Amino acid sequence: NPVSSEPQSVAAIERALQDLIQVFGLQDVLPHCVLAHIDVQSKVESLAPGSTALWFQSIAGTDTANATFGISVEKMTEYARSRTGRYGLYFETGQGADFTNGHSHGFDMVLHESRKYGFARALTRVMDEALRRDGGRYRPWVHLNDVAGFIGPEVFRTREQLVRCCLEDIVMGKLHGLCLGLDVCTTLHMDVSLDDLDWCLDQIMPANPAYLMALPTKIDPMLGYLTTGFQDHVRLRSRFGFRVDDRMERFFRQLGVIDDEGRPTQHFGDPLWVFVQYQRRKGDGRRESEIRADGESQLEEVRKRGVFIARGHGKRPWELAPSLASDIRRIYDDAKKSIWSTLSPQFVAAVPEVRALHTTSRDRAQYIAHPETGERLRVDSQDVLRSLRRRHAGAYDVQIVISDGLNALAISDPGHLKPYLKRVRKRLTDAGFRVAPEHLVVTSGRVRAGYRIGEALFGGLSGDRSVLHVIGERPGTGHHTFSIYITRADGGVWGEAGKVDHDITKVVSGVAVTALQPVHAADDTVRVLLSIRS
Template sequence: MKRLFLIAAMLVVGILTLSTNSHAIAIKSVKPGEDVFKYIQRVKGSFDQVLYQQVIGASNAFKEGDKTIGVAADTNTSRENARKLLANTKIKDITNHPLHNDDLYKFIAKSVDPAQYAKIKDWTMGRMKAFLLDKSEAEIKSVMYGMNSEVVGCLPKLMSNKELIAVNRKIFNPLPGTKIGAKGYLSARIQPNSPTDDPEEIMMQVLSAFSYGVGDLVLGTNPVDGTKEQTARVEASLKDVVDTFKLNGTIPWCVLAHIDVQREIFNEKPELIDCMFQSLAGTDTANKTFDISVEKMVDHAKSRAGQRYGLYFETGQGSDFTNGGAEGVDMVVLESRKYGMARGLQQVLAQVQPQGAYLHVNDVAGFIGPEVFRTKEQLVRCCLEDILMGKLQGITIGLDICSTLHMSVSLDDLEWCQDQIMPANPAYLMALPTRNDPMLSYLTTSYQDHVRIRSKFGYKVNDTMWDFFKRIQVIDKNGKPTKHFGDPIWVYYQYCKAKGDTRSQQEIMAEGKQKFDAIHNTWLKTGNKVPLASGYGKNIWDLNPQLDKKIRELYADAKKAIWAEFTPEFLKSVPDSVQLGTLSKDRENYIVHPETGEQLNKQSVATLQKLRDSWQGQTPDVQIVVSDGLNAKSIMAPEHTLPYITALRKELQAAGLTADKKNIVISSGRVRAGYMVGDVLFNNADPGKARAVVHIIGERPGTGQDAFSVYIAAPKGKVWAEKKVDHNIVKVQSGISKQATKPADAAKQTVKLIKELMAS
């Protein structure tokens, strides 16, 4: 449930009032020299925590997410007044008044340097801003560890984009033993994702990246299937590339499954785990959704004892409130708290890693959607804010400059965004064959974006990896591209040679071309598999024209798919359907305000109650739910949902599990709408027996596969009755389509996961 703070109209001197937007904060005037706390005292008569959070939040540059949280300023005048109050506020007063006090806050507080804090505690925030703008890196580092994350999170609020860039250009926190994160360097995480976790597709994407002289941070794959077995399989595929090219100690590999899964693999086969990953949130509540805690993460950090590589984290503004864990705090401060958590864990790593704490953070700035922010200008602002907060907390911080297909940030807009952000010199960016992720269906940076940025801004690749690119002859001794630049088949030849293959160059390259074509040409023709970058256009940083044309076609198709709705014909075709609706007024309302799609309307709740009562105490084990999600086309495809349901019912019966004959169909339904179905249907069920909701929902479009996902929740009746079901206890199957994981195969895996969840 989103925490939406409704601001009561104030009678005290009429300073804080409701605007026409009930979630906006109005600060009509401030007195000379007044700070945040004096203002609150004047308005409220005593300290008020909610008003404190609102004033701090109102000083942010506008983003839709802050409006939902209930802390956005109603006008620019209110925003500027909030900033005046904040600039006059002392560091010690913010430190002594946590915006949210939880275990994470206490953990962050322990990472603050007390000697540095003593130097600056009596400074105002305005003085700290001036200090950051005027002083050198060494002088800044002599005080920056004296600030806790909430103080750091208040600094971007006082700065323009130009000022954020000016400070960011002065502070660098390179990873130990590398130039990654150093001044003048821009690294790349190769993101070789596959809709089927296919090892060959993953490997060929890595070789394609190497052909452009790209990839020096980590080989990092997002798995479709985050189970231990599949994660280990993908880890082994990435490890093979590193081992073959003798890049151990130069670049690590990582599979971005849950950290508990990676730890389990490490305990059994330590050689498969090189670097451990986890997403972080900014409050205990939001971290619970990710199934982590401070205590758990400290334990995982300690497990890296003696290892070369440590921890890799991903964050992003908005992840807290979209998971019901903002706790009334604005998105910028919450993001800063994530970096504070990383800083605390970095200090734990420093105690157990002999070569230095190897930890970095990737700020995934635009992945969630328009509920966080909508425009390219907001994306730039978000990235600049986050780089500053990461750097000021001693973190090696990179960016995923990205957008979703339901935001108003286009393929071409991303290049403009890159150019606005790059003067701030983040540590790294993502790197994919094109700007469109073939599995996650979002827009990000391509290999050739790195080539363009390096050319335009003069940034360099980590030295040891640049030497490798020279060794495989895609870069010459003078640092210039060779005739093999952009030729993944040549790199495949180098890969085979490194394995000791004695065949001729002609034979190996013929095999490489066959493998390349089997993947890339299949994708071009059918949408199956993944795109592979090769060659270039007019400039070496231009995507080759054929690939560029295809990506633009997929982008245009995805824009249409986002707005598609269930047709009457499809609704009639679903057997024994029970049709429900949510609080979304229309498709635009659903896209822009996703929380409306998480709640069923009153009529739908009543319909479910009637269905539940019709069971007369004979509650089935499983209820099937279908929602449109972000791609109704994927659900309506004849080869998808109905064949999956048919196969699922067959597998459930074979497993001895009962399923109600009704198929619940939700129009404008989000994932949490499925949990609400379970809350209603199973609230009177046996509290000690597990019941499952299988929620079939359309994935983000953009891959050309129109895939769907299945969310499986199967807790005991007591948990349903208490309405405690959320993402942290749910299993997900993704990438289900006729081109990727076949619906019939997915149905078998669904039942396997249901049984595992019910047994846990």
């Protein structure tokens, strides 16, 4: 899952994954895939033919919701016709995505989800026809990943509701003839805990989803949500008698991490052992101790970036090593604290040229449970914007907005906001932009609150106008990170209520003193803004 959708960044990840699979001789067993927009993956493939394998795209069950993803039935049909190799398409769905994007159209989430499966099945048939015309060497490799629970508490409040959703989707997926797997997950602002997820898995697995997603721990170090860990697969196989795919099981035996009976060996959970095997297959003739030392230094670099390394295990092979388990609990507790934190009046007042705005959320609890209240501005805040528009008289083409989002600490932590604002203002001015002097600080602000601000300030004006929305990200990564949502559109587009949405917005994410440095994020912001043409 890339932090950047720039083609060169996606291409670099594609090459790294492809190298890993080819070195271990698995290219005919499983594909590699980077979860960029399908247009970007197509661009990467055109620039470097053969560099991509499986193509990913999130899909929805209505035209309007698909437009938010930047796709259409026609576009996806053309892509399906072009997929005539071994690997085809990977779709991602999840109950509630349409609703939270304002495209419910008056019918429920289950029906929306079933329509997505119908869409996936139709595209699979298009691909099948294309493969037959191409000689019929392959059957369509298509799978669908149901990300159940990713949206938040506005969709599911309890672990029982999450289980119900997963079971509904498994049934619908099987009835549609799809290879459907699950990302049984929860966000940190839902009342579903780490232990609850284990309970959910135990209820769901007898229904036999095609697969489960997994991460080295239960916490995604980029998106900050909880899901299945690699170790959970080991536990579930032991409990329910499931097995690894035969070809992968042979590979794991050859690798030496399991024995002929499928039991863990002394190398189980040792990434350095796997690194040694990787280097040997690439012709590395160094002593094993030297390769391990090299690997150890690389692991340390990864850890410094806040990425969790699942190394070793506890008393049982499906338990995390005690120190790592403790770290995960600490990060979980910090995330819960971050969710409920707010920007203090003192912090807001200290922001230069500040104008304080408020959404219609009456408190933090409503903001979390009903995100749409964080997308609309209070009447008095709308008055502030009208006054500001009159004062500006069209003189500025960039407005900086700052919101607490789901992690106010990401905004208020020392070394975060101040250096970013100083650098980005200078870079914008140097690039010829006219930046409004005021910083609009929104309490209980969601991303779409920035679009409403842009409409109020820029609607109907001539020329391109931009909103840079600095907002606290979902906590749970181990960092307090913020993102910058970058939206550039003509004043006429800003003048159409609701026209500006996520599909024309780009993002710089993962910004913190412990991750992407704020000053570097400022440089990236201006670079991305310059690349956008309305």
